[in-house]
Amino acid sequence: MRCPFCAHEDSQVKDSRPTDDGAAIRRRRQCEGCAARFTTFERIQLRELVVVKSVAEGAGQRREPFDREKLLRSISIAARKRPIDTGRLEKLVSGIQRRLETTGDSEVTAKRIGELVMDGLRALDPVAYIRFASVYRDFTEARDFEEFAGHVGEAAEGA
Structure with a gap:
C-alpha cells in the first residue's frame, strides 16, 4: 500500500479489525x-459496476464506474447537520452497494441508485430525504418543496 504522505511503496499493517457494520476491514x-501512520479500508466487491447516466434529451447515455465514496458524499450532504450517526450512513451505502452487486447486472442506472437512496433516507430521516429529493428530482420552485413535503407528512401520519 502506497503511503499517502511520502508515496513510499511499502507499509506494515499494525492493526486489523472489522468495521462496525462488518462490511469492511479497517487496517x-x-x-x-x-x-507515518494511516488507515485503509478493505471491502468485498462482488463485481465491477458501471453507472449509466442519462444525458440531455437526445444526447444518449454516459457510463462511469460506480463510486462508493461519491454516493456517500451525496448522502452525507443531504444529512448534514442532522442527528444521524455517520455509521448509519455508511451502513446505508453498504446496503445499497450490496443490493446493486447482487442483482447480477454489471450496469445500473443512476435512476435506480437514486431510488434506493430515496428509500433508505425515507426510513432514516425525513429532512435528509427531502433534501436529497430536491436535488434528485430537480425541484425548481418553493412549491415543489411544499408538495413533496406534504406527501412525506401524509405518509408519516398514515404509518
Whole structure:
C-alpha cells in the first residue's frame, strides 16, 4: 500500500479489525519510509459496476464506474447537520452497494441508485430525504418543496 504522505511503496499493517457494520476491514498501517501512520479500508466487491447516466434529451447515455465514496458524499450532504450517526450512513451505502452487486447486472442506472437512496433516507430521516429529493428530482420552485413535503407528512401520519 502506497503511503499517502511520502508515496513510499511499502507499509506494515499494525492493526486489523472489522468495521462496525462488518462490511469492511479497517487496517492501521505504518509507512516503512517515513513512519507515518494511516488507515485503509478493505471491502468485498462482488463485481465491477458501471453507472449509466442519462444525458440531455437526445444526447444518449454516459457510463462511469460506480463510486462508493461519491454516493456517500451525496448522502452525507443531504444529512448534514442532522442527528444521524455517520455509521448509519455508511451502513446505508453498504446496503445499497450490496443490493446493486447482487442483482447480477454489471450496469445500473443512476435512476435506480437514486431510488434506493430515496428509500433508505425515507426510513432514516425525513429532512435528509427531502433534501436529497430536491436535488434528485430537480425541484425548481418553493412549491415543489411544499408538495413533496406534504406527501412525506401524509405518509408519516398514515404509518
